[in-house]
Amino acid sequence: MSNPEDDQVSNHSTPDRSRTSDLPDYGAILWDNDGVLVDTERWYFQATREVFAGVGIDLTIELYFEYSLSRSGGAWHLASARGLSDANIAAMRDARNERYLRMLEQESITIAGVRETLAVLRPHFVMGIVTSSRRAHFEAIHRRTGLLEFFDFALTIEDYVRSKPAPDPYLAAITRSGLPAARCLAIEDAPRGLTAARAAALDCWVIPTEFTRRATFSGATKILDRITDVSALLLDASSA
Secondary structure (H helix, E strand, C coil): CCCCCCCCCCCCCCCCCCCCCCCCCCCEEEECCECCCECCHHHHHHHHHHHHHCCCCCCCHHHHHHHHHCCCCCCHHHHHHCCCCHHHHHHHHHHHHHHHHHHHHHCCCCCCCHHHHHHHHCCCCEEEEECCCCHHHHHHHHHHHCHHHHCCEEECHHHCCCCCCCCHHHHHHHHHHCCCHHHEEEEECCHHHHHHHHHCCCEEEECCCCCCCCCCCCCCCEECCCCHHHHHHHHHHHHC
């Protein structure tokens, strides 16, 4: 992975799609992390749910989807409504983050097909990760995965002002890619990521998870079943 201070990344050999009619000439793939590259969303939900349960709040999957995966900010207002102070809520956040970090270090986070997909795409595309994760959590995840070798850069929540669904993360990633938005493709799994990508004028392919299948994903360029579909579409089309 390139140095975070580098403004743009080097060129890659893009497959020739001159004979295809349905795919733009993508030169960069901008990947969401949690739920797309690693199976971490379940552990973030569990850590958050356990902390909420400690103050008598049942954080259901439906509530989690609504407040964490459809928009930013989380469900902390539910704690405020119970009369908890800002200091109490800050302590809850810290407890959740510590619990989640322990889970990242111990639990299974592998998604089938990810490594193989990245390996075949790597020679042909600029590749970046665009995540709303904290850098400490991101680094804990990828100390275990070894996936960063496939990427030119990674942006975490510390690298931009507003997180998804604002376009800021993807606007920063477009700049880092060195390519125009029309040649960048975002891969997401949640509504707020799709909203962020489209607000940055990106095509966005969505791979729903067990947490996000309830969404309609209006505005998605494609909705896929699994990550291996990405390489099948991008590379197999070039040889058609």
